[in-house]
Amino acid sequence: MAEHFHPLGKAASSTTAAAAAAVRSSLPFEDTRDFEESSHGFLAAPTYRQILADDGRVIWDMGAYDWLLEGQDFDSIHPSLQRQAVLNMGYGLYEVVPGRIYQVRGFDLANVSFIRSDTGWIVIDPLTAKETAAAALALVNETLGERPVVAVIYSHSHGDHFGGVHGVVDVADVESGKVPVIAPVGFLEHAVAENVFAGNAMNRRLFYQYGILLPQSPFGHVDQAIGKNIARGTSGLIAPTISIVEDVEELTVDGVRMVFQNTPGTEAPAEMNTWFPDLKTFWAAENITGTIHNIYTLRGALVRDALEWSRQINKALYLFGREAEVMFASHSWPRWGNERIQEVMRAQRDTYAHLNNGVLHLANQGVTINEVHNVYRVPESLEQQWAARSYHGSVAHNARAVVNRYLGYWDGNPTTLIPLSPKDSAPIYVEMMGGAAPILAKGRELVDAGHYLLATEILDKLVFAEPGNAEARNLLAEAFEQIGYQQESPSVRNSFLAAALELRSGIPQGVAPNSSGPDLIRALSTGQFLDFLGIRLDPVKAQGAAFVVNLVTPDNGEKFVVELSNGTLTSLEGFTSDNADLTITLNRTDIEDAMIGTRPLQQQVADGTAQLEGDASVLIQLAQMLVTFQLGFEILPGTGGIPAPTADDPFAQPAFGDSTGG
Missing domain, CATH: 3.30.1050.10 (SCP2 sterol-binding domain)
Incomplete structure (x- = not known):
């Protein structure tokens, strides 16, 4: 039995263990095609499990998750999530199309892909960090023979798909025109704009969604759905030199013919799929992965359009999917064979469309944003398909996001239109419930009975009314922990477990998330810089x-x-x-x-x-x-804020939000 990383942490309760057992008997674990596909084409793995920065810091540690490969079922991990976490343990170089297309997986949150062109490598999506991207390129050259990088393609505007570019190409070669950098129209604007104005809040919330400071453990961080974790190295940006402007546009680079499909308004505001017609191979960017993605991402971002996402997958299906013999993407693993490719494309197309239509079907009957996550259900035919499971997103928070997109945050009840802040409303609830003692007693009763969400309803009020009440914080943490263990989505799991950690020990001091290196700050327009000064005022x-x-x-x-x-x-x-x-x-x-x-x-x-x-x-x-924002602001009371740093220059641009993982 693994030991919990926190002295106050608990193992999975009997209620949580029973929930895990129910999942194991209800989902198609006998379908092992994903495991066959994820290992298909394996060529080589490096001798190391860690990747280091120049100063010796560990910025990537695949070995920290090796306990997932020991074959043990953990009741503290949702069985479906544990399956996904094992699939994401793929580590090394894989052949996707014999002699032509290769991927390095398990070096970062995303995959980096290498297309063998006439004279070199075309690199697609060079990861989050210079160090991991350089290690991937080195593995490719050591295994397959050294070739120069002749082009770089960014599939979209999130940091884990461009941040490592300096690890694969020199900026001088790009500026001279020797190596083109290709991206969808609007890439540079959105690479910056999506994470500037609320960047500090996004980075703080990232501690929750990505479990930034949770230890790798059956009781902590186990996976990030679309990959293992985020590399903590040196991020940069080289501006694109070629923009794909048309909805569908063909380009030949060093003998490789590519047809690009712009898909704005899907997983990213600037994103594109790619069809390799001579290879019958479809690159799905981050529009089709091994999970249903975020319509609303918990770190914070504009709500996405589930219906448009579905439409663009459908368009790709009819443009390319009916011919494709291989489909690969910036996360997860490839699919081979046209029947399998169409199965996955249709499953994801239908899940996003049903999410949009099914939620609005309920909303038009009066189901509100505060109810829909408890009412909306994915069709059983989709629930039984692994490609339609919600790991990166969750059915609950995506369903609420659809309502928010169309109707906003208000549920129509005037009581909730101008609500009191929790710290102002909580004292009257505590008073009416007779004070802390009966709340704690009832909270303990509910936790012991496995009614964790009910327990949080009353314990949350007590913690906001009495932030210094350690017993209340610890009991709320206990409820959060069991809820986290039961979540299929690691974003939701991490959020509950990170909150439990902060309630028990305060806001942890540790590695901050990746944010903005000098390259990204230079890409900020002067107008955006002035707008953000207005926010800091x-x-x-x-x-x-x-x-x-x-x-x-x-x-x-x-x-x-x-x-x-x-x-x-x-x-x-x-x-x-x-x-x-x-x-x-x-x-x-x-x-x-x-x-x-x-x-x-x-x-x-x-x-x-x-x-x-x-x-x-x-x-x-x-x-x-001008105010310098505090990254370590409290989310839950009584956990202690981290003071804001003193700025050497008040006009220096604070860190952007981290868009890694979408």
């Missing part, structure tokens, strides 16, 4: 202040008028004011140095790089009004 400090600033960047011809009024900072591109309080003339390249913190803005003012005309004190006033 403290409206209390700004109260009563007013000024107008012109910003002129001669090297790229941009100009902006920036106004502070009514506690609000606004900016407008293409205009300046004749009556500005201050005009700042500063090259865009120098703004980038300030944004990444290599040359603070005040230093550039002092040395004359930034030319000021007018009232220079305006810039000082603005700097004093």
Whole structure:
């Protein structure tokens, strides 16, 4: 029996064990095709299980999950999730199409793919980190013979599909035109825009969805559905040199003919599938993987369109799927044979469409956002297909997301339209229930009986009313833990287990999520930078202040008028004011140095790089009004926030959110 990593942690209860047993008897575990496909074409694995950064830090550790390969069933892991976690233990180099297409899997959250072209390798989706991507390329060259990288393709705008690009290609070769970088239209904008404005909150919530600080354990982190985990190395970005603009567009690169299908508004706002007609092979990007994905991702992102996702899969099916003999993707494992490919494509197409239509069918009968997850059901025919199981997403949070997309967060009950904050409403509940003692007694009774969700309803009120009540926090953690063990989706499992850990021990100090390296910050437009200054502005400090600033960047011809009024900072591109309080003339390249913190803005003012005309004190006033956000803010009361860092330069761009995994 494995030991729990926390002294207050519990093993799976009899209720949780019974739930696991019920799953084992209800799902088609006798269908082993995924295991056959995930091991098909294996060529080589490296001798190491860890990948290190230049400073010796472990940024990837596949060996930390080797206990999953010992053949033991764990009641603390949903059996379907444990199956997926074992499938995601594939590690090494695999042949997808003999002599032409290869994948390295198990080096990062995503797969990196290598297409043998006339003279080299075309690399598709170079992972999250430079270190893991470089290790993958090295394995390919050592095993198959060294060849140069002749092109890079980004399938979409999430960090685990471009962040490792510096590990496979030199930026000089891209800038010279020697190595093209190909991406869907809108890639650069969305690679930045999706995770700027709420980036700090997204990174904090990522601690929950991805279990960033949970130990690898049967009681902790076991998998991330679309891959094992996120590599914690050096992320970067090289801007695309070729954009795929048309809905369907053909391009030949170094002798390899490719037909791209743009699929905006699916798993990412900029994403594309690829058809290799000469190989009868279909690349499904992250639109078709070994799981139903997120319509709403728990770290935070705009709600996606399940119906459009289904339509684009359907379009791919009729464009390419009826001919395809191989289908591979940026996560999970390939499928071989046309019948199998069409089976998987239809299962995922129908699941997304049914989610949209079935939820709206209920919503139009009055089922609300606060009820739909307890009412909506996936058809049994889809529940029995592994390709339609919700690992990365969950049926519950995806169902609520569909309602939110069409109807918003309000359930129509005026009581919930302007609700009290939990800390304000909780005390009256505790008072009416007779205080802490009877709540704790009833909570213990419910937990012991296996009624964990009911227990959280009352214990959550007590924790918000009395954040210092350690007994309440620990009992709520116990309920959260058992709920987490029972979840098929690792995103949901991790969220409950991470919350339990924080309730017991406070917010852990540890490795922060990947966010934004200098490359990504440089990709931020000047307008987005100014918009985010508006978000960072403290409206209390700004109260009563007013000024107008012109910003002129001669090297790229941009100009902006920036106004502070009514506690609000606004900016407008293409205009300046004749009556500005201050005009700042500063090259865009120098703004980038300030944004990444290599040359603070005040230093550039002092040395004359930034030319000021007018009232220079305006810039000082603005700097004093900007807030540096605290990554470690409390989600649950009594867990202790981590103080915000002191910024060397208030105008430096804070970390973006981490879009890894979508």
